[in-house]
Structure formats: C-alpha cells, structure tokens
Amino acid sequence: DTGVSQDPRHKITKRGQNVTFRCDPISEHNRLYWYRQTLGQGPEFLTYFQNEAQLEKSRLLSDRFSAERPKGSFSTLEIQRTEQGDSAMYLCASSASGTRIGIQYFGAGTRLSVL
Amino acid sequence: AQTVTQSQPEMSVQEAETVTLSCTYDTSESNYYLFWYKQPPSRQMILVIRQEAYKQQNATENRFSVNFQKAAKSFSLKISDSQLGDTAMYFCAFMNYGGSQGNLIFGKGTKLSVKP
Numbered sequence: 176d177t178g179v180s181q182d183p184r185h186k187i188t189k190r191g192q193n194v195t196f197r198c199d200p201i202s203e204h205n206r207l208y209w210y211r212q213t214l215g216q217g218p219e220f221l222t223y224f225q226n227e228a229q230l231e232k233s234r235l236l237s238d239r240f241s242a243e244r245p246k247g248s249f250s251t252l253e254i255q256r257t258e259q260g261d262s263a264m265y266l267c268a269s270s271a272s273g274t275r276i277g278i279q280y281f282g283a284g285t286r287l288s289v290l
Numbered sequence: 291a292q293t294v295t296q297s298q299p300e301m302s303v304q305e306a307e308t309v310t311l312s313c314t315y316d317t318s319e320s321n322y323y324l325f326w327y328k329q330p331p332s333r334q335m336i337l338v339i340r341q342e343a344y345k346q347q348n349a350t351e352n353r354f355s356v357n358f359q360k361a362a363k364s365f366s367l368k369i370s371d372s373q374l375g376d377t378a379m380y381f382c383a384f385m386n387y388g389g390s391q392g393n394l395i396f397g398k399g400t401k402l403s404v405k406p
Contacts, residue, residue: 179334208393208394210393210394215398215399216398216399217294217381217383217396217397217398217399218335218381218394218396219396220393220394220395223393231393233393266335277323277325277340277385277387278325278337278340279337279394280337281327281334281335281336282334283333283334284334
C-alpha cells in the first residue's frame, strides 16, 4: 500500500492554458474521487469513478473540466482554458468496497496557480 | 441537500489538555456516515474517526472520540491528552449511505493549534 499519489504537486500556468493532473489510487481501490479545495474552505466534490465508469459529476465541473480513468487504474483531470478562479488545491481520493466502505484515502493534492 | 457546519474557525488547546470540536449537519436521510478528517499543514488529509448513523454507540479511536447525537444532528470530536502533532485543520464530513456511495460533503474546517 503506497498510498494515493498525485502529480504534479504544484502547477503554475497562465490564464487560457490547458493543464492536466494525474492521480494514482491505492492499487486495490475501485473508487476514485476528485475534489477541489480553495483557501479557507473544505474540499468540494467534483467527480467520482467506479472502476472506469464516471458515476457522478458535480455542477462545479464545468464544460472546461474533463476527467478520465482509463482501464480503471489511474485518473487524469484536465482543465481547458484555465481561469484565475480555477486556482485551488485539487485533491484525489480512493476507496474500496467491503468493511472499510465509505473511507476515502486522500493524496497530497496538486496546487494550481493561474496567473 | 446535505450541509455540514463547523462553527469554530479556530481553536487552541494546551498540550495534554482536552478539546472538543463542534459539527452540525442537515440531512433528511436516515442512513449515512459521518467522519472527522485531519489535514496537517502542507500534508495530506487523513481519517481520524468514522461513525455509522445506525450505530448508537459513539466511535472511539485511541485519544479521539465522538459525541454523536442523531436527533440533534450533532457530531462533535473530543481529543484527549492533546499532542503537538494534533495541530492541524479538522474537517467534519458527511456521506450518504445509500446510492452510489459517492461524495463526501465537508464543513469549512476548524484550525486547531496545540500549544506547548
């Protein structure tokens, strides 16, 4: 169990550029979540995968945001035409079914700064 | 829609003392989970404790315990024998038990400082 890994840890970009973040969940976990956390706030849900299927999307996930989880392994979150309001910490979490149901394990996050 | 409210933006406690963090939530569901997560400075969020709503017994994990009042929709966290390493943001979170076992709904957090 190597934990949830996110890459990069920090990303600085100019407004209008596209960015992509990667999340590697705990290997046996079939559920993967993306959250966004702004300063002074709790994380807000963006989207959720079970295996490769994207099952829920928040209204926060505008058309500029897209997430994928090919083959039910790692996931990517892409933001197109970034805006200054996209500046935030993007957190990934994974969870398993069974007795530990509902417990999400978080990565360290990717901090995005849009200039 | 479910909401989670943490009314204490910041708290401090002396090392070895006990502190209680408050959380209230609003839901029309009867089956759900409640969590406390800890987010140390510049480090990842980790689970402190989980409570299943159908269980009347309050959850405990070593120095951490909860006071779950389902009728009052209250879920407070008590930290006993506070340690310097407990300094962190603490988030209360709600998850609906049914459906797709999806997202956590978080409060805004309480910043806890443990002073030597």
